[in-house]
Amino acid sequence: MNQQTNFGDSSASATRITPGFALRPEDIALAAEQGTAKPGEDVGEYALRLGDDALILAQRLGHWISRAPELEEDVALGNIALDQLGHARSFLTYAGAAWGKTEDELAYFRRESEFRSAHLFEQPNGDFAATIARQFIVANYQFPLYRELTKSSDPMLAAIAAKAVKEVDYHLDHSTQWVLRLAGGTAESRRRMEAGLKLMWPFAGELFEDDELTARLGGAGVAPSSLKDEFDRSTGAVLAEAELDVAGHPMATGGGRHGHHSEYLGPVLAEMQVLAREFPGAGW
Amino acid sequence: MARNMQQGGRSAPRNAAEAPVVEALSAEDAAGLENFDRIIAKDSRVEPRDWMPEAYRRSLVRQISQHAHSEIIGMQPEANWITRAPSLKRKSILMAKVQDEAGHGLYLYSAAETLGTTRDDMMDALVAGKARYSSIFNYPTVTWADMGAIGWMVDGAAICNQVPLCRASYGPYGRAMVRVCKEESFHQRQGFEILLELANGTPEQRAMAQDAVNRWYAPSLMMFGPPDDDSPNSKQSMAWNIKRFSNDELRSRFVGMLAEQVKVLGLELPDDQVRFDADTKKWEYGPLDWEEFKEVLAGRGPCNAQRLERRRSAHEDGAWVREAAAAYAEKQAAQHTAANAQKAAA
Amino acid sequence: MGDKEAMESPTPEPTEGAHRWPLWEVFVRSSRGLSHVHAGSLHAPDASMALRNARDLYTRRNEGVSIWVVPSDAIAASDPDSKGSFFESPQGKDYRHATYYTKSEGVKHL
Numbered sequence: 083m084n085q086q087t088n089f090g091d092s093s094a095s096a097t098r099i100t101p102g103f104a105l106r107p108e109d110i111a112l113a114a115e116q117g118t119a120k121p122g123e124d125v126g127e128y129a130l131r132l133g134d135d136a137l138i139l140a141q142r143l144g145h146w147i148s149r150a151p152e153l154e155e156d157v158a159l160g161n162i163a164l165d166q167l168g169h170a171r172s173f174l175t176y177a178g179a180a181w182g183k184t185e186d187e188l189a190y191f192r193r194e195s196e197f198r199s200a201h202l203f204e205q206p207n208g209d210f211a212a213t214i215a216r217q218f219i220v221a222n223y224q225f226p227l228y229r230e231l232t233k234s235s236d237p238m239l240a241a242i243a244a245k246a247v248k249e250v251d252y253h254l255d256h257s258t259q260w261v262l263r264l265a266g267g268t269a270e271s272r273r274r275m276e277a278g279l280k281l282m283w284p285f286a287g288e289l290f291e292d293d294e295l296t297a298r299l300g301g302a303g304v305a306p307s308s309l310k311d312e313f314d315r316s317t318g319a320v321l322a323e324a325e326l327d328v329a330g331h332p333m334a335t336g337g338g339r340h341g342h343h344s345e346y347l348g349p350v351l352a353e354m355q356v357l358a359r360e361f362p363g364a365g366w
Numbered sequence: 367m368a369r370n371m372q373q374g375g376r377s378a379p380r381n382a383a384e385a386p387v388v389e390a391l392s393a394e395d396a397a398g399l400e401n402f403d404r405i406i407a408k409d410s411r412v413e414p415r416d417w418m419p420e421a422y423r424r425s426l427v428r429q430i431s432q433h434a435h436s437e438i439i440g441m442q443p444e445a446n447w448i449t450r451a452p453s454l455k456r457k458s459i460l461m462a463k464v465q466d467e468a469g470h471g472l473y474l475y476s477a478a479e480t481l482g483t484t485r486d487d488m489m490d491a492l493v494a495g496k497a498r499y500s501s502i503f504n505y506p507t508v509t510w511a512d513m514g515a516i517g518w519m520v521d522g523a524a525i526c527n528q529v530p531l532c533r534a535s536y537g538p539y540g541r542a543m544v545r546v547c548k549e550e551s552f553h554q555r556q557g558f559e560i561l562l563e564l565a566n567g568t569p570e571q572r573a574m575a576q577d578a579v580n581r582w583y584a585p586s587l588m589m590f591g592p593p594d595d596d597s598p599n600s601k602q603s604m605a606w607n608i609k610r611f612s613n614d615e616l617r618s619r620f621v622g623m624l625a626e627q628v629k630v631l632g633l634e635l636p637d638d639q640v641r642f643d644a645d646t647k648k649w650e651y652g653p654l655d656w657e658e659f660k661e662v663l664a665g666r667g668p669c670n671a672q673r674l675e676r677r678r679s680a681h682e683d684g685a686w687v688r689e690a691a692a693a694y695a696e697k698q699a700a701q702h703t704a705a706n707a708q709k710a711a712a
Numbered sequence: 713m714g715d716k717e718a719m720e721s722p723t724p725e726p727t728e729g730a731h732r733w734p735l736w737e738v739f740v741r742s743s744r745g746l747s748h749v750h751a752g753s754l755h756a757p758d759a760s761m762a763l764r765n766a767r768d769l770y771t772r773r774n775e776g777v778s779i780w781v782v783p784s785d786a787i788a789a790s791d792p793d794s795k796g797s798f799f800e801s802p803q804g805k806d807y808r809h810a811t812y813y814t815k816s817e818g819v820k821h822l
Contacts, residue, residue, distance in 0.1 A: 098742050099548055099773035107454075137454075144448045144457070147464050148441040148676070151684025152733070153472050154754055154765040156441075160465030161768050164458060171454050186453045210687050252767075259761060266697065267690025274686070357452040357510055364567050366452045366510075366560070415789060469769055476753040479735065485755060486732055542752070549773070691757035692733060698758065 105245050107171035107185060110238065114179035119238050126180025127198070127295055128303050129239065130188070131339055133173030134199035137189060138347070139220060140167035141354055142207055151210050158256060162217070165249040172242045190358035194348050195341040201334065202285035204346045208278060211271065214260040215278035218317070221254035223289045226312045227304055235301040258320050265324035276326065283328045286313075288336025295339075406607055411537040414480040422606055425599065426536050427481050429608065431488045434474035435499035438492075439673050441467045443507040444516060452510060459556050460513060466553070470546045477538040493678040501659065502585045504667030511564055511571075511578035517557015519579070519586035519624065525550055526620045527590065535607035558627065565631045572633075579628070580636040587651065588659045590617040596656075622649035734783060736762040738770050741778035748780050756781075 113119035121129065143163035150156040174185040202220065207213045228250055231243035264275040290310040296303055321328060337343070358366075391399065398417025405412055412418055441464050448464065451457035475485045491497040502520055507513070528550070531543040564575035591597055591613040603609040611619075625640050639652035661667065733755040739748035751770045756762035762781040770776065790798055806812045816822050 099775055102774045140457075141449060144461055147448065147461065147468070148445040149680045149683075151680075151687035152755070153438065153468050153475075154756065154769065155684075155687075156468040157465055157472070157772075158765065158768045160461060160468065161772070164461055164465070167454065167458050167461065171458070174454070189454055190452070210684070256764065259764065263691045263694040263757070263761075264687070267692075267694040268686070270686050271690030271693075353449050357450050361452070361568065361571065364452075364571055365563055366456055415791070466772075469772065472754060472769060473752055479753070484732075545752070688733065688757075691761065695758035 105172065105241050107168070107175045110172055110175045110179075110242075111184070113238070114175065119176060119179055121176060121180045121236065121238065123180050124295060124298050125236050125239065125302055126177045128299055129173045129177035129180075131198040131200075133170045133177055133188075134197050135170075135203045135220075136166045136173065137170035138197075138199045138203040138350060139216075140164075140170055141350055142203070142205075142216075143213075145207060146213065155210075159213075162253050162256065165246075165253065169242070169246045169249075172245070176238050176242065186358065190355045191362075194343060194351055197341065197343065197347060197351070198339055199343070199347065200285070200288045200338040201336050201344045202282065202289065204338070204344045204350065205282060205285060206346055208281060209274055210260075211264050211274035211278035212281050213278075214257055214264060215275070215282040217253060217257040218261050218320070219282055219286050219289075221250055221257050222313050222317045223286070223309065224250045225254050226309045226316075227306075230304040230309070233301075234303065239302065261320055261326070262324050265326050275324075279326060279328055280331055283331040284334035285336070287333030288338065289313075291336065291339075293339060406535060406605075409535075409607060411540065412535050413537045421602075423481055425603060425606070426539065426608065427478055427483050429603070430474055430478040430481075430539055430542075431483070431491075432498050432500075434471045434478060434488065435492050435497055436503065437467045437471035437474060439499045439503045439677060440520075441471075442673055442676055443503055443505070443669075444513060446507050447510060447513055450510070451513075456513075456560070463517075463553055463556065466549050470549070473542040473545055474539075477536075477542040480538045489681060493674065493681050495665070495674055498663065500589060501662045501667060502582075502589055504662050504669045504673060505581070505585055506669050509574050509578060511561065511574040512582070514557050514560030514564060514575060515578035515582040517553055517555075518561055518627070519557075519582050520589065521550060521553040521557060522623065523586045523589040523620055525554055526616050526623075530610035530616075531608075533607075533610060539608075558631070561631050561633070565633055575631070576633050579631075579633050583624075583636050584654055587617055587621065588654055588656075590614075590620070592656065592659070618649045618651075621651045625649065733757045734785070736766070736781045737784050737787060738762075738766040739780040739782070740766075740770055740776040742776055744777060748778065751775070753784060759783075 110119060140163045143159055143166065146159040147156055147163070150159055170189075171185050174188045178184050178188050202216060205212075205216055207216075225247065228243040228247035232240050232247060234240040234243065261275065264271040266272070290306045290313070292305050292307045296305050317328075395417070399419065402412065402416065402418055402422075405416070412422075444460060444464050444467075448457065448460050451460050475488060478488060479485060488497065492499070507516070525547065528543050528547050532540055532547055534540045534543065561575050561579070564571040566572075591600070594600060594612045594614045597613050600609060600612060604612065621640055622642065624635060625642075628635050637652045639650060641650050642648075643650050662670070665671075734757075735753055736756055736759075737753050738751045740751040741748045751766075754762065754765050754769055756765045759781060763779060766779045766781050771779070802808070
């Protein structure tokens, strides 16, 4: 019924909607099927890391929808979660092409130790300030990462990054706006912002650790350590403006890239995977 | 449009529900009424700053705010499955849909605000349990197939209701509905496709789909409201060109659509009395349990308390964030003013 | 919005209405070459958040290439009650329209 609906005279107005054009996970799946996107195992493993980070974060952020501090923020966090989920699907679809697996086989049928997410992404939402602290670190890491990845020698990684970097640019802006407001708002919001940073900051360290894989990747990937200076500068500028100090927060040991996860990942996966595993092989 | 716009000309009461009943019309009101009647007779649109009868304003505030609340409460039964969606594609779709519902609630609250009420007042009434919302959202979503049934039947019924509302006589409501209807066109289809996948899946998936259709069928029919002879507000609402069709007319039309579409799914409607009456040219259906409807509406449904509590806690847990942002904005504005004063003095 | 005293106190007490975000009107340009058109309204604590909220709320489906937000309070509107007289003047001045000039009809390029 809605298809032949007359919507009145608004076709020339600001309600005109279109799907737009961008690289979609379906395009990558098609390329993988046709054999035009076939990453090696190293690139696959690297894409798994990026995809798992984004997937677990999207799973976390999705929980905010219907629970945000204001309805406008439900919509904003929803957009960020959808962006991250889109990046996850692209990276996982591409990663799967290395082993003949689909994005869903990777997301729903891997064990905890086979996930490659960093601990930061696994941290619980906490209150809004803790979520903003996590977003702030994530965006300041993902923005330069994806920008550099657009220069990757692997064309598919570069293409996924080119779509993602524009979206993460907005995530960076969103988290910055909120860090400033929570730090400079009321005494209560400042206390919570400080507490949120204290919770999340220790997990920033893991993001910038190089290992054998990132060394082997060379120009296909981005060396995590190469992003650290920019991260320090960009977060430092905002934290200085907000008069927040993170210098005293110790860095935690990570291990997510090698399957050693925080206690939080297991329950996240249990919830995410439960239905798919009840009906293995079923279509949805 | 803007809340303050009622302040020019004739001022609107801040809370229309508390407006005193005016016995005799002043000359100004009589002229206003004449103009209002002319607008309705021409099937033109009433805009926020126009004179309108208090009862019209009240009726709109009630209907639009209930509609907005339904969008916001309606996020919850589906948000329940975002984290468990069985494929990443379905997860994206569901997340986008629930997020759209927040947006639709916002469009509608905006429309209601043009009538002189505020979103805070409406939200306060909702969390205090004083406002109504569509009673269907007080049923639980117990399986994934419920995401399909809600999209197909609940959104389907909502669209049947909403498409004629795009022509509602109150401009801002009609415009909000245009936007909502455009965005919702994908909501019903995605639900139908979930059911189609399940119906063509394993025997357990198929059973899950049929079970969901069984549970959501009657509540979705009741979304159109009580039968016409038991719907006190309907007649007036139609006379004002807010509603364009009666509850029973829309319900019958909806049953006809379901009856055709369910064949494509290869499932069955849990109603053996569905048939097209060639004489009346209307779709007939079996009796609905209006007692249950009234019970759920009165707050005695399976999830009423849970839904309100969730909205209340989100609102209260967010208070410190809203205060922080407001305080920050005030500080920034004060700094800006001080800087300007300094510049002027120099 | 809020109470001015709350701002000066180091630990502001939440006052009635202190958290109420003001209303903004949103105007969206759907593509280059077109005007900004009123899309709706929203609540936000300040202009920069209003712009961001407008982006999230009103352009989720590529509806726009540019957004304006205006505090609702800042809009001055004509009085609907004087509608008749306010917009009366142009009525009947058909000599302002090309269709009034019938004798030149058929003359090329005119």
